[in-house]
Structures are given as structure tokens and as C-alpha cells.
Amino acid sequence: MVDYSLYLVTDSTEAILGKRDLVQVVEQALEGGVTIVQYRDKTSDTGALIATAKALHKICLQHKIPLIINDRVDVVLAIDCEGVHLGQDDMSVASARSLLGPSKIIGATVSSIEEVQVAVDQGADYLGIGTLYATQTKKNTKSILGVNGLREILSWLGSHEKKEAREMKTVVIGGVNLSNVQRVKYQLSAPRTPSVPPKPIDGVAIVSAIMASPSPKATTAQLKLLLTTPPPFV
Ligand code: TZP
Numbered sequence: 001m002v003d004y005s006l007y008l009v010t011d012s013t014e015a016i017l018g019k020r021d022l023v024q025v026v027e028q029a030l031e032g033g034v035t036i037v038q039y040r041d042k043t044s045d046t047g048a049l050i051a052t053a054k055a056l057h058k059i060c061l062q063h064k065i066p067l068i069i070n071d072r073v074d075v076v077l078a079i080d081c082e083g084v085h086l087g088q089d090d091m092s093v094a095s096a097r098s099l100l101g102p103s104k105i106i107g108a109t110v111s112s113i114e115e116v117q118v119a120v121d122q123g124a125d126y127l128g129i130g131t132l133y134a135t136q137t138k139k140n141t142k143s144i145l146g147v148n149g150l151r152e153i154l155s156w157l158g159s160h161e162k163k164e165a166r167e168m169k170t171v172v173i174g175g176v177n178l179s180n181v182q183r184v185k186y187q188l189s190a191p192r193t194p195s196v197p198p199k200p201i202d203g204v205a206i207v208s209a210i211m212a213s214p215s216p217k218a219t220t221a222q223l224k225l226l227l228t229t230p231p232p233f234v
């Protein structure tokens, strides 16, 4: 069973990483307790991507944590890591599945019910639902869902006739940080009414709150603690 609860998405840009080494920052996040890592790098060439992915995979394996590659099925095949994360402009989930086979993890970014439906039908393993809150990390996002947009998607999944939809794993991305993570985890589930079964999220996906932190290990540990502590207002 994959643990999606604290999903680290990397960023290699200087604005977030500064002069630090990506692999060292990810290692600190692993020590702090992230449960899954996505290597997201929009600028490196294929050779550099494969080299960094290999280095990340090595440390992830040491911590028994899955490594997911953003966009690039070819890199997953080259290094035999655990899976791929696909956006709406990338290869389809169905094509990735036929290239990767049944045992690799395939995630899809979704921001509307229509996109959710396609990802579910094509057999994605999890959905990255976003953008929850506006964020500097990804400025050109199509849509800011906010709490209401997210609840709509969770309600749709939770009340779906198909088991694959009801049991789809979900992580929420966009603007999640130390100050809102508890709220995001515990207050955004679909309303608990008889007609709409609850569909709690399975995890939060975080870039800058961890990657830009001066102490990624301590910040990750704090996030983990908040995620496992229901707030008093629930
Ligand atoms: N997709 C939607 S928002 C986002 C991505 C990759 C970036 C989220 O970054 P942060 O720093 O956690 O807000």
C-alpha cells in the first residue's frame, strides 16, 4: 500500500532551492518523514534528468519511499523507479499504463470533474487535485479550485457508482504549508450527509513549504505531526 499522506514534489529552481543541492534537500525531507517523492524538473535535459533521478531513487530506496517522475515515462523506464505523474498536457494515463504495465504508480493532475472522470476511466492510481490555493511555485495554473472546487470533486468521487472512483486515492496540491495543513487535511472532506458519503483526502502534496525551508527535516517533521493531529475545531 502506497502512503500518500505527505507527498513531496521537488523543485530545482534557484528561487526555491537557492544554492543548495537538490539531493541533499530531499534527503533531509526523507529524514523528516515524507512518505512519497516526485522528482519535478522542467528544465534539465534527458541525461541530467536520468542522473538526478538515479541519485534520488537511491536515497528513496534507502528510506523505502517510492519515487515518482513528473511528466517523463521514459525516465521511469530508464531507472526503473516506482511511477510517473502526468499533467493534462502530458501522455495520457492509458498510454502510460500500456508502457509501464500494471505495477507502476500512475498519478494524474486534475482540476475539473471531466478530468477526474478521464483519469478514473483510464486507471490512474491517484489524483493530484489542484490548484487548491494560489501559489508562487506554479503561476500559470489553469484554475484555482479553492475549498469549494475541491469539495465538489471529492463529493463526486465519494458518491460515484463505481468502486474505482469511490476508492481513488487523492492528494491535494497548491499553497499547502505549515499554517494551513491541518485545516486542509481535516476540514476539506466531502460533507458527511447520507446522500454524499465522506471522501477524505489521502494526502497533501507540497513543494515550497519543504523545499524552500531552511531546515527541510524539521519542517517535514512538523508537517507530519500536524497531519496526524486532528485540530480542536473538528
Ligand atoms: N501543481 C499545482 S500547484 C503546484 C503544482 C506542481 C505547485 C505547488 O507548490 P507549493 O509551493 O506547494 O504551493
Ligand code: MG
Pocket (backbone or CB within 6 Å): 070, 071, 085, 086, 087, 088, 089, 090
Ligand atoms: Mg506535466
